[in-house]
Amino acid sequence: MQLQNHLIFKPPFLLFCFLIYIGCAKAQVSIPPKPDGFWYHNRAPNPDSVVIEAFFDPLCPDSRDSWKPLKEAIQNYGSSIALVVHTFPLPYHDNAFLASRALHIVDKLNVSVTYHLLEAFFGQQEKFYGRATSNLTRAFVQEEIARFVVDTVGRSYSPAIFGGFRDVNSDQATRISFKYGGLRGVYGTPTFFVNGFPLPDAGSALDNNGWLRILDPLVNKQGSHRG
Numbered sequence: 001m002q003l004q005n006h007l008i009f010k011p012p013f014l015l016f017c018f019l020i021y022i023g024c025a026k027a028q029v030s031i032p033p034k035p036d037g038f039w040y041h042n043r044a045p046n047p048d049s050v051v052i053e054a055f056f057d058p059l060c061p062d063s064r065d066s067w068k069p070l071k072e073a074i075q076n077y078g079s080s081i082a083l084v085v086h087t088f089p090l091p092y093h094d095n096a097f098l099a100s101r102a103l104h105i106v107d108k109l110n111v112s113v114t115y116h117l118l119e120a121f122f123g124q125q126e127k128f129y130g131r132a133t134s135n136l137t138r139a140f141v142q143e144e145i146a147r148f149v150v151d152t153v154g155r156s157y158s159p160a161i162f163g164g165f166r167d168v169n170s171d172q173a174t175r176i177s178f179k180y181g182g183l184r185g186v187y188g189t190p191t192f193f194v195n196g197f198p199l200p201d202a203g204s205a206l207d208n209n210g211w212l213r214i215l216d217p218l219v220n221k222q223g224s225h226r227g
Contacts, residue, residue: 032173036180037084038103038118040074042111045082050218052081053193055088055186058099058121059129066190066205067122073211080219085118087174088181088189094129095141097174098165102149104173105164106157113153120152194218 037053045051054070056063074081087103089096099121107114126132127148133141142165150158164170184193191202194214199206206214 030176032176036177037086038107038111038114040083040085040115043079043082046079048080049082050077050080050215051195052083053196054083054085055181055184055189055191056085056118057088057090057093057096057189058103058118059093059096059125060090060189061125062188062205063190064122064125067119069206069208069211072208073215077215077219081215085115086181087177088186088191089174089178090189094133095138095145096129098138098142098145099128100177101165101170101174102145102161104177105161105167105170106149106153108164108170108173109157109160110153117149117152120148124148 052070052074054066056067070083074083087100089100102121103114103117106117121128128141128145136144146162146165149161153161181191185198186202188202190205192199192206195218199214
């Protein structure tokens, strides 16, 4: 989902985004201890991989709609493609920061269930924004999200998940992801980079044919170089 669609009617929000951009560009950003992002299947790229970076908001419908064709493309090309997802919680999506924070908490506990949780958020987004939470406090929504995460990944993780929301490190990790997106010029979700270069039409989902047109020539070139 693109910021521009909302900026037309909300001049103060335009100023807010401009200040974020200036802050990311000019203020010194702390260097994180490791690169940001969640590698799909915990599979970092090899030297010949085509690397896709996806900036997703777990409560963004456009991010949700883009996931299935992207996942199918990854499965189709196998180890020729490496995918890393960065969280980018949009400020006008209620509770997107909390949902993104949940992903960072779970990834630290068990990287094998991170994408399972992402898909769970995509499947039940309506529980956590808009009318469903408009009369609820942030603290209550945080508790509900923590319970949802426990139900999704397993009750054995319950103490660590609830504790993760009290841990400043998960908050910091989520902020770093957002700042990283700002430094890369991300302004909407989903946003995709392939081998470091941004794809056009940020905020729009790519279908299967779109990924085929982009990835086929790159994967074929990999094969010719190896040959």
